[in-house]
Amino acid sequence: MPAAEWIALASLLVAVVSFWRWQRWKARARSRQQDVEVWREALRAVAFESTNALNAIRAHLNDFRQVNPEVNMPEHLNEIAEGTRRIARVLEIAEDPHTWYRENRARPKRATPVGTTEFAAPMVGEREVN
Amino acid sequence: MYVDSSRRTVKTFQRPRVPKQTASLPNPHHLLEDLLSNPIIRKLLGWMTKAGPDGKCFFERLCENYDRDWRLATWLIDLGLRRAGLDKETMKFKLFHHPPTVRALALTARSIAHYGLTTPQRFVAPLFVVWNFTQACNLSCEHCYQNSRHKPDADELTLKEKIYLVDQLADNFVPFLAIAGGEPLVHRDLFPVLEHAHRRGIHLTIATNGTLLKPETAARLKEVGVKYIEVSIDSLDPAEHDAFRGQKGAWARAVQGIKNSVAAGIRTGLATCFTRHTVHRVDEMVQFAIDLGCKTFSHFNFIPVGRGRDIVDVDLTPSQRELLMRRLTHHLQQGYINVISTAPQFGRSCVIYGWQDGVFATGHAGRGEGRKTMVLSRYIGGCGAGRCYCSVQPNGNITPCVYMSSQKVGNIREAPLAEIWNNRLFHVLSDREDRGDHCGVCDYRNYCGGCRARALAYTGDVTAGDPGCSFNYHLWNEISAAAPEALLILNQTVAGGDNGREAVMAAPERQWEPR
Numbered sequence: 200m201p202a203a204e205w206i207a208l209a210s211l212l213v214a215v216v217s218f219w220r221w222q223r224w225k226a227r228a229r230s231r232q233q234d235v236e237v238w239r240e241a242l243r244a245v246a247f248e249s250t251n252a253l254n255a256i257r258a259h260l261n262d263f264r265q266v267n268p269e270v271n272m273p274e275h276l277n278e279i280a281e282g283t284r285r286i287a288r289v290l291e292i293a294e295d296p297h298t299w300y301r302e303n304r305a306r307p308k309r310a311t312p313v314g315t316t317e318f319a320a321p322m323v324g325e326r327e328v329n
Numbered sequence: 330m331y332v333d334s335s336r337r338t339v340k341t342f343q344r345p346r347v348p349k350q351t352a353s354l355p356n357p358h359h360l361l362e363d364l365l366s367n368p369i370i371r372k373l374l375g376w377m378t379k380a381g382p383d384g385k386c387f388f389e390r391l392c393e394n395y396d397r398d399w400r401l402a403t404w405l406i407d408l409g410l411r412r413a414g415l416d417k418e419t420m421k422f423k424l425f426h427h428p429p430t431v432r433a434l435a436l437t438a439r440s441i442a443h444y445g446l447t448t449p450q451r452f453v454a455p456l457f458v459v460w461n462f463t464q465a466c467n468l469s470c471e472h473c474y475q476n477s478r479h480k481p482d483a484d485e486l487t488l489k490e491k492i493y494l495v496d497q498l499a500d501n502f503v504p505f506l507a508i509a510g511g512e513p514l515v516h517r518d519l520f521p522v523l524e525h526a527h528r529r530g531i532h533l534t535i536a537t538n539g540t541l542l543k544p545e546t547a548a549r550l551k552e553v554g555v556k557y558i559e560v561s562i563d564s565l566d567p568a569e570h571d572a573f574r575g576q577k578g579a580w581a582r583a584v585q586g587i588k589n590s591v592a593a594g595i596r597t598g599l600a601t602c603f604t605r606h607t608v609h610r611v612d613e614m615v616q617f618a619i620d621l622g623c624k625t626f627s628h629f630n631f632i633p634v635g636r637g638r639d640i641v642d643v644d645l646t647p648s649q650r651e652l653l654m655r656r657l658t659h660h661l662q663q664g665y666i667n668v669i670s671t672a673p674q675f676g677r678s679c680v681i682y683g684w685q686d687g688v689f690a691t692g693h694a695g696r697g698e699g700r701k702t703m704v705l706s707r708y709i710g711g712c713g714a715g716r717c718y719c720s721v722q723p724n725g726n727i728t729p730c731v732y733m734s735s736q737k738v739g740n741i742r743e744a745p746l747a748e749i750w751n752n753r754l755f756h757v758l759s760d761r762e763d764r765g766d767h768c769g770v771c772d773y774r775n776y777c778g779g780c781r782a783r784a785l786a787y788t789g790d791v792t793a794g795d796p797g798c799s800f801n802y803h804l805w806n807e808i809s810a811a812a813p814e815a816l817l818i819l820n821q822t823v824a825g826g827d828n829g830r831e832a833v834m835a836a837p838e839r840q841w842e843p844r
Contacts, residue, residue, distance in 0.1 A: 244685055246355045251681045254351045254772070258681070258799040261350070262648035265802050287352040294355060 246293045253286050341757050342792040344765025350800050351772040354680070359704040365446045375442030378435045384500060388435050395425040428530035432504040439502065448775050449716060450708040451759045454501035454750055456717040459509055459536075459731050460494075462519065464723045466512040468538050469575035472602055474732050476635040477511045485723040488518045490742060492525055494721065497746040499529035509536040509731065511723065514546065520553055527554030534559065536600065539586030540579055547586075547593035558590045559598040559627055564607050565617060584621070591622040598625035598669075603653060604643035611656045619666050628657055628670040630797070632732040632782045644797075651799045654678035662688050667696060674798055676710040677777035692717075711778035715758035719750070729758055732782030736791070757792065766794020767801050 200208075260279055263270075270276065292299040364370055378386045385393075396403050406425075410417055424430050433456060440452040463485060466477035486494065498506060506526055513519050514537055526533055535550065539560035550558065560583055564570040567580035574580075590597040599618035603611065618626045633641040645653065650672065658678045661668040669675075669690065679689045680703070690696050691706040692713055709717060715729035715738075725741040727749050728734050739749030757763055758781060761774045768779040779795030787796045787808050794801040796808055 243355055243357075247357075247685050250352045250354050250772075251683075254354075255681050257350055257352075258651060261802055262651055262799050265806070266646075266648050290352055294353065 242293055246290055249286065250290055253283055253290070257283055340760075340763050342763050342765040342769060344788070344790060344793045344804075346765060346769045347767050347794075347803060349770040349772070350767060354772040356707060356775075357685075357700045357703050359701060362446060362704065365441055371442050371445065374438040378439040378442065380500075386435055386439075388438065389431055392425040392431045396421055429504040429532035432502045432530065436502040436504065446708075448707055449711065449759070449761060449778070452717045454747065455503055455719045456709075457505045457507070457713065458498060458503055458719060458721060459507045460721040461510055461723055461731060461734075462508050462513040462522075463511040463516045465515050466510055466538070467515055467540060467576070468512070468579060470538075470636070471573050471575070471640050472604075472631060472635075472637045474632060474635040474637055475511060475734070481511075481516070482723055486725050486741075488521060490725065491518055491522050494725070494741050495522060495526045495529060495531070497741065498526075499531060501746050501750075503531065505532045505534070507534045507536060512538055512541065514541040520549065523550070523553040523555060532556055536561070537586070538574065538579070539583035539590075540576075542586030542589050544589045544592065547589045547595060550590075551593050551595050555595060557596045557598065557625075559600045559625070560587045560590065561600045561602070561629075562587075562617075563602055563604075565610055565613055569606070587621050587623065596624050597622070598627050599623045600627040600629055602629040602631050603645065604631060604640075605645060605649065606643060608645055608649055608653055611653055612660075615657075615660050615666060615668070623666065625667040625669060626657075626660065628653070628668070628672065628675070630670065630672040630780060630783070632780070633786050634732050634734070634782065638786075647797055647799045647802050647805050650674065650797050651678075655682055658682045661690065661696065664688070669695075671780075672797070673712040673777045673780050673795070676706055677773040679706070680773060680776050707775045710776045711761075711774075712758075712781055714781050715755035719755075729755060730782050733785055733791075736785070754791070764792050764794065765790070766804050767798070768794040771800060 256279070260276060260283070264273075264276060365374075377388045377391075380386050381390075391399065391402060394402070395406060407417060410420055424434075436452065436454055436456060437450070439454075440450060443453050444451040461475055463481045464475065464477055465479060465481040466473070466475075467479070469477075469479075495506075508519070508523070510516075513535055523533060533553075533555045534557040535555055536559045539562070542558070542560065547558070562570060562580065562583050563573050564580075570580040570583075571577050587597055587599065599614075599621065601607075601614055607614075615626050631637060631644050633644060651674075654670070654672065654674050655678065657668050657670055657675060659682075660666065661679065662683060673692075675690055676692060679687075683689060685703070686699050688696055688698050689702045689706050690710070691702060692710045696702070697705070714733065718730070720728045720731040720734075721741065722728060722734055722737075726734075726737045727739050727741065727746070728736050729738070730736075736754060738752045738754055741749070761778045762769065764774070764779065768774060768784075771777070771779075777798075779801075780797060781791050781795075783795050783797050784793040785791045787793075788804075794804050796804045
């Protein structure tokens, strides 16, 4: 076979492979885009349900405290309130992950992790229950 | 908020705001929002809803002639309906050939053309008007916000003036009119007015105590075009209801009235004003309404105005109201009966306790399912006083809400409705950023906004937080602990509406005296 034909055949092969790869890349990109869309929708739904559940807990916690000012072991209520604050932080991250990522990267690393090491509510047996 | 003469935006709230207790709510979005925000579309909407020489706009004529004379337009609309997967006959019956819906859409389109798409949506005329038809009533209810008596007032509108008022409403595209009182059925002008309003294409509803709702009256009401009758029953216990309503046998007659209305084929609702003595029976009350054949259960928020100021100690605490809203949301989601509430917290409650695809209350536009309704309720949900709803008093005074009868912004005898509507108080009421306490920072303010009448009644300040909300418990505690004379925290007068009249933002004429 003359060299020119080899070159033509090779070019055709390269073109076919390139076209196939391009199509495949396009299909993958489409599929990835759909995935991202699905995740975005799901994240939005999760954020919606969680935010409302969180706000409902806060409203009722507030009401409960007002109705029962002399509650036994209020530390449990404080822990619930603290929990709602942490969930609120999670929701903030879900709403704007880019900001959270930037802030997280920019923050200097600490030797010891930040956070509470003691329970706000006493453990069973630590204090006598009335 | 209002814009002063030098075009500055002025916020008017004076109560201090409190730290936000709610987590930020991800607001759903709809493509229609982008479309309606487009300036070209706004111009088009303005053109389509501009009233012609006969008082009708192009949009109304288009709907009227759909499937009749305008063949090409019909063909194009049908094409659109097929593509959207909508049923032609349903759309024809519920939209194109249903004048109140057409007027509501025309008014909304005019409002978007005028103000743009705003949250909450501002309107160029009310979507919904409650007309306290007369001061006369055959009962003497303990909680009457109107302070009704057994005789009409001397300065009430004459029949000619009433007809003029109906014409004003119709000319301003007002789609929904509710007649209340007093007791509207005691007044001889009622039927001529209803007939005229029906002729002008207004959707009519009546709120009554039900004691005068005889079979022949119900049949007559249906004949003159009344679409919905709401009868008030405040307790399952006849003796308790009769004592509250000030007449023996009122409960039995009201129940019979409901039965007569249902038998006449009119959509009927049962309305209840819960107090501390009755709130624990909410589930039984809803079931009672279902058993009577009612299609709607309507909760009336107790506001200490009128004679209600004398029984302020029966008002629900924020905690009780929150649990009541929870139960009502549950019944709405169940779907055995439609549930509405005059408490704006109900809009918030539907979001906070419902699923994303569940049922949402959209305030004055009823209810619906899914994200579309939720987007809609962000624009029109919550308190509508002075924004998409107003009240007409028996003497023609226009006020933002039936519970705010001291807040006169004009009188229909003195100025046309469109002129009265554009006043400073209504501008302030339409801005939910202009609020004190938690209402100003709440993430649910677009769905709720807080009850302005309650804020006014308890604090004298229309922009204060709603003391009936769980997130404003600090305010409720402040009010509970305060001396009566200290309650009117912000008793003030803001002078000068945009049209030169006085928009009085003052405390009620008579001070609240707690027991």
